Amino acid sequence: MSGVVVVAEHRRGEVRDVTFELIGLALELKAAGAGPVAVLVVGREAQALAESLAVEGVDAALAAPADAEGFEPHVTQRAVERVVQQRAPLVVLAGHTVDGAGFAPAVAAAGGLGFASNVLSAAWADGALSARRGAYGDRLVAELAFDDRPAVLMVRAGAYPAAARSGSAPAVEVLELDDASGPTAHLGFREADTSGVDITKSEFLLSIGRGIGEQDEIERFEHLAERLGATLSASRPLVDAGWIDSARQVGQSGRTVKPKVYLALGISGAVQHLAGIRDAEMIIAVTTDADAPIFGVAHYGAVADVHDLADALEAL
Numbered sequence: 093m094s095g096v097v098v099v100a101e102h103r104r105g106e107v108r109d110v111t112f113e114l115i116g117l118a119l120e121l122k123a124a125g126a127g128p129v130a131v132l133v134v135g136r137e138a139q140a141l142a143e144s145l146a147v148e149g150v151d152a153a154l155a156a157p158a159d160a161e162g163f164e165p166h167v168t169q170r171a172v173e174r175v176v177q178q179r180a181p182l183v184v185l186a187g188h189t190v191d192g193a194g195f196a197p198a199v200a201a202a203g204g205l206g207f208a209s210n211v212l213s214a215a216w217a218d219g220a221l222s223a224r225r226g227a228y229g230d231r232l233v234a235e236l237a238f239d240d241r242p243a244v245l246m247v248r249a250g251a252y253p254a255a256a257r258s259g260s261a262p263a264v265e266v267l268e269l270d271d272a273s274g275p276t277a278h279l280g281f282r283e284a285d286t287s288g289v290d291i292t293k294s295e296f297l298l299s300i301g302r303g304i305g306e307q308d309e310i311e312r313f314e315h316l317a318e319r320l321g322a323t324l325s326a327s328r329p330l331v332d333a334g335w336i337d338s339a340r341q342v343g344q345s346g347r348t349v350k351p352k353v354y355l356a357l358g359i360s361g362a363v364q365h366l367a368g369i370r371d372a373e374m375i376i377a378v379t380t381d382a383d384a385p386i387f388g389v390a391h392y393g394a395v396a397d398v399h400d401l402a403d404a405l406e407a408l
Contacts, residue, residue: 094127095151097181099172101163101191102133102141110187112147112254114247117214118185119149119255124216126182130154134171136161139264148259156267162278165194170269172199181242183214183221188246196246206243208236212251212344212367226344226364233344233363250292250348253371289339294323295352297372299342301327303358303379303398307335313357316402325349327359343368357398361386 096118101108111131118129128151133142138155145153156171158164172184172195184199186192188210200207206221212233214223220239227234291297298317304310310330317324324340331341342349344364350371357378359365366389369375377390378401387393394401 095179095181096121096126096129096183096185097154097172097175097179098129098131099168099184099186099192099196100131100133100141100145101187101189102135102137103163105137105141107133107141107144108187109254110189110247110249111145112257113249113252114185114187115145115147115150116255117247117252118183119147120252121183121214121216121221122149125219126216126221128152130175130179130181132156132171132175134158134168135163139266142264143261146257146259146261147255149255150262153262153264154267155264156269158269160278162280163191163194164276164278165191165198166276167269169195169198169202171267172196173202174267174269176203176205176242183216183242184244186244186246188248192246196244200244203242206236206238206241207245208243209246210344211245211247212348214245214247226367233367248344248348250350250371253350289323289337291323291325291340291342292347292349294325294349296320296322296355297325297342297349297351297353298322298355298357299325299327299359300330300357300398301359301379302329303360304330305358305399307333309399310335312402316405320355320405322353322355327362327365356386356390357401359386360384361389 098114098118100111130152132154134156138157142153142155158167186196208223210225211223222237325342326336326340330336331338344367348368352373354372354375375390377386377393382395
């Protein structure tokens with residue numbers, strides 16, 4: 093057994109960003125001794141998309157053509173199982189996404205492989221794989237050790253920097269699948285309602301927590317974020333209370349973000365929240381609790397009332 097297989101995700105002829113994040117993790121595992129990296133693309137345009145995966149360090153590009161227009165979980169499961177049988181990889185990486193949930197657990201169960209979803213990080217050391225994931229409703233972070241057992245990991249989108257798209261793609265190996273009929277069929281696309289916001293793409297996030305006080309204050313901080321050229325985000329308690337849309341939630345049970353600037357106002361910094369901001373280039377924290385955990389990761393911090401800060405910024 094050797095190597096890492098990345099299961100690529102794509103939509104409407106484009107490889108999704110999570111694929112390059114998975115490749116980034118795969119290359120880290122390869123550098124630590126896990127073996128060569130192969131990327132598998134399944135679907136109608138599999139070969140063309142596989143040829144576009146030009147990432148330095150990827151050793152093999154695999155294409156499993158299928159007639160289905162969109163993602164079909166049973167087709168991808170069949171393709172991954174074929175690759176596992178042929179290559180016996182130590183690690184299979186999939187996204188912790190709707191697509192990933194459709195096939196990754198089934199592959200692990202059918203093959204008797206190790207499995208972890210909602211993976212925040214993974215490492216290869218002393219010939220064995222370990223992974224960290226959210227546990228108990230994301231109230232804790234669990235560390236799992238797989239020893240010498242091959243494993244399937246569903247890695248959270250945004251948890252790893254995307255691998256650079258450079259170099260030339262390796263020659264594509266085409267896999268022939270058996271009859272692709274199954275219990276489901278793709279009917280069409282319907283976009284999820286995200287209120288037009290993708291906080292994972294923002295370079296400047298102004299994030300608010302319980303320290304703002306009341307729901308009526310949210311509008312004030314929306315205006316402040318707009319004035320500063322930032323995108324408004326929030327911690328889980330505000331989402332749980334129904335004060336703000338879940339698309340704006342930062343943390344293990346929300347979005348993992350990596351902005352250039354993360355301005356946290358009234359956020360104490362529970363472990364789930366801190367896991368979601370670990371890759372931010374600069375974290376600025378303002379809260380009245382001098383012992384707040386967020387000060388342990390912040391580059392700059394102030395023990396102050398967020399409303400006083402808002403007054404000062406609005407006066408500029």
